[in-house]
Amino acid sequence: MSPPVITHVEQTPAVTSLRSKDLLGIADMAPDEISLILDTAEAMKEIGSRPIKKVPALRGKTVVNLFYEPSTRTRTSFEIAEKRLSADTLSIAIASSSVVKGETLADTALNLEAMQPDMIVLRHPSSGACHLLSRICRSAIINAGDGMHEHPTQALLDAFTIRERKKRLAGLKVAIVGDLLHSRVLRSNIHLLTKMGAEVWVCGPPTLIPTDVTRFGVRATSHVDEAVADADVIMLLRIQLERMEGAFFPSLREYFNIFGMTEARLRGAKPDVMIMHPGPMNRGVEIASEVADGPYSVILDQVANGVAVRMAVLYLLAGGVEHETAA
Amino acid sequence: MPVVMDADRIARTLTRIAHEIVERNRGVEALALVGVRTRGVHLARRLQRSLREITGHDVPTGALDITLYRDDLMRNAVGPQPLVRKTEIPFSIDDRTILLVDDVLYTGRTTRAALDALIDFGRPRGIQLIVLVDRGHRELPIKADYVGKNLPTAPEESVQVCLEESDSRDEVVLQQGGAA
Numbered sequence: 128m129s130p131p132v133i134t135h136v137e138q139t140p141a142v143t144s145l146r147s148k149d150l151l152g153i154a155d156m157a158p159d160e161i162s163l164i165l166d167t168a169e170a171m172k173e174i175g176s177r178p179i180k181k182v183p184a185l186r187g188k189t190v191v192n193l194f195y196e197p198s199t200r201t202r203t204s205f206e207i208a209e210k211r212l213s214a215d216t217l218s219i220a221i222a223s224s225s226v227v228k229g230e231t232l233a234d235t236a237l238n239l240e241a242m243q244p245d246m247i248v249l250r251h252p253s254s255g256a257c258h259l260l261s262r263i264c265r266s267a268i269i270n271a272g273d274g275m276h277e278h279p280t281q282a283l284l285d286a287f288t289i290r291e292r293k294k295r296l297a298g299l300k301v302a303i304v305g306d307l308l309h310s311r312v313l314r315s316n317i318h319l320l321t322k323m324g325a326e327v328w329v330c331g332p333p334t335l336i337p338t339d340v341t342r343f344g345v346r347a348t349s350h351v352d353e354a355v356a357d358a359d360v361i362m363l364l365r366i367q368l369e370r371m372e373g374a375f376f377p378s379l380r381e382y383f384n385i386f387g388m389t390e391a392r393l394r395g396a397k398p399d400v401m402i403m404h405p406g407p408m409n410r411g412v413e414i415a416s417e418v419a420d421g422p423y424s425v426i427l428d429q430v431a432n433g434v435a436v437r438m439a440v441l442y443l444l445a446g447g448v449e450h451e452t453a454a
Numbered sequence: 455m456p457v458v459m460d461a462d463r464i465a466r467t468l469t470r471i472a473h474e475i476v477e478r479n480r481g482v483e484a485l486a487l488v489g490v491r492t493r494g495v496h497l498a499r500r501l502q503r504s505l506r507e508i509t510g511h512d513v514p515t516g517a518l519d520i521t522l523y524r525d526d527l528m529r530n531a532v533g534p535q536p537l538v539r540k541t542e543i544p545f546s547i548d549d550r551t552i553l554l555v556d557d558v559l560y561t562g563r564t565t566r567a568a569l570d571a572l573i574d575f576g577r578p579r580g581i582q583l584i585v586l587v588d589r590g591h592r593e594l595p596i597k598a599d600y601v602g603k604n605l606p607t608a609p610e611e612s613v614q615v616c617l618e619e620s621d622s623r624d625e626v627v628l629q630q631g632g633a634a
Binding site for chain 1: 519528537
């Protein structure tokens, strides 16, 4: 039974639900689905400012956070989002699990599924791990970062943060500077920003620019001043020392001298430029401390918005998919 | 499609309710209006204007979205989730009397959800319920304190409240045979 029938539906957005049972990546999503998540996140953000920061929406739902890689920000953010929606949550730290005894990802997932969770949030070092689980699991799978593939909730919270300040995404110049090669944040952001009509520039040392990255509809350069010129948004990516197996550039000091975001370099951007970083930051490598802590930085807003965006994703996926419209 | 209230009737009704609010609460100092999205919010704003004309005071006014408190969320095995909209209550509700405003009172389930939501914002001195139309068929023990119009209906009929702010006209319509 639906509650009180106020038969009028207000100006309905293009879609009222997501098309997939999982959130595996931005690549498969349509612009109207992205907008739905961002709009829902606006409503979710308000909940965090209440005296009682909890709504009963996901009561009785069980969410498993399965993290095969270290993570502070993303895991905490998902856990807080789940708790604010009243879901029952558990987080599995891989170091203390059967994985160290040799169990495969698929077996771990099937064993967890036997305990009837509704959603599994997965972070894994292998690209495509979430797609594998999505095929074998009944639960909704949320990608919290898979290898060098995608990190969709990060791109969504970045977009939310940009939209909050600039009121739009279309037509903005976004410069993404840093370790492009190893970055799943980059891939998700490229998909999202180009789908929403932003002009995306990527910049890094030639050794860290993925081959054919321009096929995704972005411009690539190794001249940081060209990327930053008139930018509305500058997004810095971490130099992922743990994924560097070869010598991609001579030294961190040289990287900072050529690509590091300093106040002097910012002057080429728009006067109201936003500085973003998905964290964790290497101060003095990809970003100078005076920029990270400066007036243009929205880095902590990104973290705050992450909770609202993840609440929106959890809420929207919790209903499952069956293609009819609610009355 | 019988029109049961036209624009004039709606305007007079809201003015009457505003006077009743002032009379019953002996002023408006410790009051706040909270409208239930969507049309309850429009009605709350109109009542705020009427109360300002009568008393010269601005009663704080907020908007409440009850979606996340609905008792039918996730009751179906699968299906799209109802749309969530923003709740905006930019004042403390502690020790105030809250005037909860909705367009139609029917089963009482929306009101139950709204009461639960409000309590998460603090501890009001009291909550009074204002509805433009009470169409009967309650499923929960809930009663309005101020009613614009009591409208006897059959369960298969539907009551449609149209307001200038969202529907470009002021009108309450009784429709046969369920939702339009």
